[in-house]
Amino acid sequence: MNDLHPRIRVIWILRAVVVAVVVGAVGVGMATFFDVSPLPPVGFAVLLVIVGVIHAILRYRNWAYVVRADAIYLERGVFTEIRTEVPLVRIQHVDSRRSAFERLVGLASTVVYTAGSRGADVTIPGLTPGEADALRKRLKGLVIESDGEDAV
């Protein structure tokens, strides 16, 4: 099983901070408007950051993936643990992508699409750009090899 790149935690924490800042700003704005103490919303935002940090750490700890000969296997989730098997025959196409946050810390993710109704796209985050490209190419090769005639 492969772990994600440790720096992925930075992205997740950053995201939590952004959410907390937005929520906090709205809260403080409303508090000043209604002329009440702005402390509760600030406290709430701080709490959100703390929860976000803990969540990010646990999430990182629980994330693992492996590309087997016939399927991709992923384990993830903090509250709900999810284990997914994506058979290579079922892969429709593969993307590697980099969001703004990811570019900031020099990471990338690979997205695997299937025709399924709920597991339709599976994202493997926290890869170095090189890894993401390599994974995409490797999956492409494996998919062609495994002969995806029955994709639907």
Add this chain to the structure above:
Amino acid sequence: MKLALKAVPYRALQKTTTLLISAVFIASIGVGVPVGPPQFLAVAVGSFLLSLGYEVAYYRRFEYELTDDTLDIRSGVFNRREREIPYGRVQNVDISRNIFQRLVGLSKLDIETAGGGSTEASLKYVTAFEANRLQLDIRRYKRGESPESHAEGATVADTDLDRDRAVDDEELLFEIAPSELALAGILSFDPRVPGALIALFTGSVPFISPIIPFDAPPLIVFGLLAVLFAAGLVLAWIVGAISAIVNYWGFRLTRSEGELRYERGLLQRYSGTIPFDKIQAITITDNPLKRRAGYATLVVETAGYAPGQTDGRGSEAAVPIGSRDRVDRLADEISSIEKPTFNRPPKRIRRRYLVRYLLAIAGMTGLLYAGLTVFDLADAMPWYLPAVAALGTPLAAHYKWLHRGYWLGEDHLVTRNGFWSRETKQVAYYRIQTVIETRTIFQRRWSVATVIADTAGSLSILGTGAAAVDIDHQDATRLRETLTERLRTALAERRRDRQRSTAFEWVDTKDEERSDSTGASGNGQDVDQSHTNRSDDSPSDVDRSDDDSSSRK
């Protein structure tokens, strides 16, 4: 080929009507412009002429053609579009005609492909004969046969003949009996009606509230509300019954080579085809009432959008209600399957369900109490009434557990869920897309897990794949691995079958088949061929298998 000429005035009228309705709506809001009959007439004539002009242009631009391996459509007045749809990608071909269209002899033909959330191609409108011809020809092309050449202006007699021949090789699988149709009506309940009623009532509260004698004893108010509520339910039921009967009037399901074909509808007639190799899952639903009376509902799920799903009607190829043995036989015809013996979740899980139901009831009672307190009626009203339902929770929890289960068959995963409405779902192993195992924080406490065998997406609520819920976590891991493994072997087997079948077809007719089999890669067409070869009733198949054995020697 062109659309039906009759479609031009029909479409123009249709557009005008929509325009006029919105015009009347805007006028009724009041725009300050005086709107009398002359103005209205002017608007009506003007918009009719405008739309007629557009429709003539649309008609002139719209062209479709059946080539050897694609359906080509060129269309568009302002934006031109050319589209080619390979036959192998076609999921359903649906024909629908509403009551007006039937009067003037027009049909709408919709072509659905996998994956898309919308109709891939829509021919609005062709003549009824042309629609049937297209449906037949697309089916033939899909099977890889070239249909007998149709002259551009195929005469009515020709098409009739064709249709008869096609009907001949169709085998009737299911035809709704009048009693079943009546039952389907009785058992239908349209949940949208109470919603609409509530919206209506909340909007009209200021007008109604003087009528309700709020100074009367609270019990009378309560009774009055109850009567209103009951009336709403009855109305919902009547609307549901009528719409079910109108929808499923004359429902029949037939099978022809490699395809299911359905027909239904009283005011709007629908008919369509579903290739067998596009069927993702079969769901049989019943509830205690239906079980007692010996009835069940069957839904055939396909990948991709099917018309009618958006309005909550479910898949087109759904048997709304049929006697249990007929439904079972039908399911067996579509995908033969052994009698399942279900593996149930561990018994301890019943306690979890019990707690869950009790919490739900407590929550409901609490809400009711809070609501009544707001109106200062808590002392007079029996707010504790819902709590009586708690008496039923042990039974509900038991049945929820009893109905849950999964079974690994020869070729299928079968799962069953639901305490009231019991849903049995069959998914062939080779149809599985991904296998997902989930454990929520609560499930981990009971060391259970849920395994979902996801199939290709359909937009229906049911289209979530077969789920084995709350099974022991060790079983879950094993099930997940088994499913992945069986998917792999099932696919390998199918590929072997296919290679064998294409191998001997090459011997048969070298040049044609080679181009065919390459053209068909990546779609279900070759599955059709293997299907054909397996049935040995036609002499040509026997010949082929002879060829096969000789070529192998």
